Amino acid sequence: MSQASFYPHPAVRTAIAVVVGAFVLLPLAATVEFTLRDGDTGHSFVHWAAIFDPTKAAAYKPIWVGLTNSLTLMLVTVAVVLFLLAPTMILVNLRFPKLRRTFEFVALLPVSLPAIVLVVGLTPIYLVIGRTVGTGAWTLAFAYGITVLPFAYRSIQASIDAVNLVTLAEAARSLGAGWLTVVRRVLAPNLRGGLMAASLIAVAVVLGEFTIASLLNRQNLQTALVLVNRQDSYVSVIFSLMALLFCFVLLLLIGRTGSIGARGKDR
Amino acid sequence: MTTFSQRMPLVAESVGGDSPRPRARRLPAAHLGLVPFAGYVAIFLVLPTVLAVITGLFDKAGHLTIDNFTALGDPVILETFWNSTWLSALTAAVGAVAGAAVCYALLGIPAQHPIRSTVDALAGVLAQFGGVMLAFVFIAAMGRSSVLVHWLSGLGIDLYASSNWLYELPGLILPYVYFQLPLMVITFAPALEAIKPQWAEANLTLGGNRWTFWRRIALPVLAPSFAASFLLLFANSFSAYATAAALASQGSQIVPLQIRAALTSETVLGRENLAGALAFGMIAVMALVMTCYALIQRRAERWRA
Structure with a gap:
């Protein structure tokens, strides 16, 4: 018996892969078949082509509006992560190490706070925001920054733990760099993996968000899909598949930058 | 009183010579750096949580009442909490x-194997693919x-003979398992990888075999991690809303849908601010589950070096 005696038998490995693979992939395959239907029995790309059909443009307009809103929300949410969360985490790790535990507790708190509960508390706050800042969809990014917080925190903290922040900062300071230069030219490049992963996760979460937008009456991609689905179920299914594929590619990219591996070792 | 505390740094500066001066000056600036994020978290995380909990304590006129919380004992509400609980427990298991x-x-x-990175990415995307x-x-x-x-009807089986189950409570089971399974892969894989070949x-x-290895060593070591992951999965489906909102065509069989009904109609069971009381109930369950999770997780991490 080799040292790897507790590794699964190849037959067991294959059996698990086939059963779980079927459960995961068959619904997706059936969904692809659904989007390719043409008439009662035929198959073609007619429903995919219809997305750009000018005669249906009016019916599909909410989707493009929602998609534009979602893209704006991604940008603002990523900005919240990169320009508000990340600098604060650097500050806490450099100057206030005693606050690290408290900060971690706050950052992970949204995990135990269901979005539907957050909505109950956000409703009065967004009434005020609607009267002062406006009812633009981009304002949702503040709420999304909170839902993204635990994921973003974990990725960035894994990067911070992997480099010696204090030494880097002191070395740069002793060479005469100001704090802005230290953060921008020394620390940020060293934390690139974590910042990248945090941004990509933020993009994936914002793209799929429905609960908060729908109950606060703001339009994003998901609320638009639900709206259009009432008349034309094909187009919303097609956009769902494309969003899924997009997120899959995003996460493959995160895997390539190596921060998932780092997180795996950490936890 | 204030003059004394204001004078303290001045005294330190004059006594300590030139070195403490920049330090004493920079400290308040560093504290100020925490303010934007603290303010953000206060407005968009702490305040909504507090509001969600206390709105249940007031009626529409703004008077303090426990009327909404007595609604948590209503048979209809109890049934939705029970539905949410068994659905979450079943799909988590x-x-x-x-x-x-x-x-x-x-x-x-x-x-580094391509199978590994593909499964990692697939699990990551599918765990987020609720909604x-x-x-x-x-x-x-x-x-x-x-x-x-279509195929099953060719075989003489009618999936929808008895009910429109996909759009009712049983229809949530398969979609929920669909996002629970990948979340389990993400959370449990590190525990299994921590088993040492040694x-x-x-x-x-010591004369053991494959069976004694799993029975006496691996399973006891993995049990806390497994329990912790199960609780995380339970919390995950207990708080899920969007899938149910899009699937369940009528009725509010689980707590998040009951909150939607309370938020949008305001007349569920004839009570105002019921959403607040329901939110409070959800927070109570989530706090209990996540506290157990944190306790078990701490025990589980003992075996990770």
């Missing part, structure tokens, strides 16, 4: 067992007009 099996199947495949898109996929895949129903060697040296 199925997801945990199937996800652990996937982690086991991945044992021994190196981290309305998942509901669309399941309606397309097993709804009334799907290939599956333990297997020690087991062999």
